[in-house]
Amino acid sequence: MSKRNKEATKAKLIEASGKVMARDGFAKLGVNAVAREAGVDKVLIYRYFEGLDGLIKAYAEEGDFWPTVEELVNEPEAIYRARPAAEQMSRVFKNLIRGLVRRPVTLEILAWEMAEGNELTHHLDEVRESLGREFTRRFGHAGPSEVDLMAFSALVAAAVNYLTARSRHNTSFNGLDISTSEGWARLESALDTVCQKVLS
Numbered sequence: 001m002s003k004r005n006k007e008a009t010k011a012k013l014i015e016a017s018g019k020v021m022a023r024d025g026f027a028k029l030g031v032n033a034v035a036r037e038a039g040v041d042k043v044l045i046y047r048y049f050e051g052l053d054g055l056i057k058a059y060a061e062e063g064d065f066w067p068t069v070e071e072l073v074n075e076p077e078a079i080y081r082a083r084p085a086a087e088q089m090s091r092v093f094k095n096l097i098r099g100l101v102r103r104p105v106t107l108e109i110l111a112w113e114m115a116e117g118n119e120l121t122h123h124l125d126e127v128r129e130s131l132g133r134e135f136t137r138r139f140g141h142a143g144p145s146e147v148d149l150m151a152f153s154a155l156v157a158a159a160v161n162y163l164t165a166r167s168r169h170n171t172s173f174n175g176l177d178i179s180t181s182e183g184w185a186r187l188e189s190a191l192d193t194v195c196q197k198v199l200s
Contacts, residue, residue: 013038
């Protein structure tokens with residue numbers, strides 16, 4: 001098999017693993033299901049990824065699973081760095097919302113992960129954690145000394161992950177419509193307010 005065909009097959013398997021996870025959940029994720037979805041022999045999963053574990057790791061790292069640091073900042077670095085801490089934090093989390101909403105497969109996986117976390121989700125966690133560390137290393141945030149930024153970020157990230165995942169199959173949360181752009185605009189406005197109150 002040529003290098004081009006090999007890379008195309010690997011990409012097909014990575015994409016298929018995401019589709020199977022989103023549709024059927026981690027409980028039904030296996031080499032047979034992924035190979036069937038991709039339309040290839042399951043032996044190729046072992047040949048190219050050394051098994052299911054390696055395939056999931058490749059999906060987490062290469063499958064456009066999570067927004068990149070550049071996507072979260074979404075403007076020239078110098079402009080971002082010049083913003084006050086509250087604006088930086090708010091901007092990042094609003095871009096996280098938009099990035100996740102644009103990834104329906106990721107939202108399905110997040111929903112399954114909350115219900116059925118297992119060893120396979122470890123690789124997905126590693127990617128999120130790695131991107132978080134990269135973001136902190138490159139930008140960090142300066143805020144009031146009494147504010148625990150790591151805890152605050154974790155709290156907001158958890159809310160974003162939950163609400164975006166929930167929006168795939170539920171139209172509202174606590175009376176707020178999370179199925180429309182108007183509902184998300186209200187949440188983004190509230191995020192601006194919270195960041196200003198906490199970090200200014």
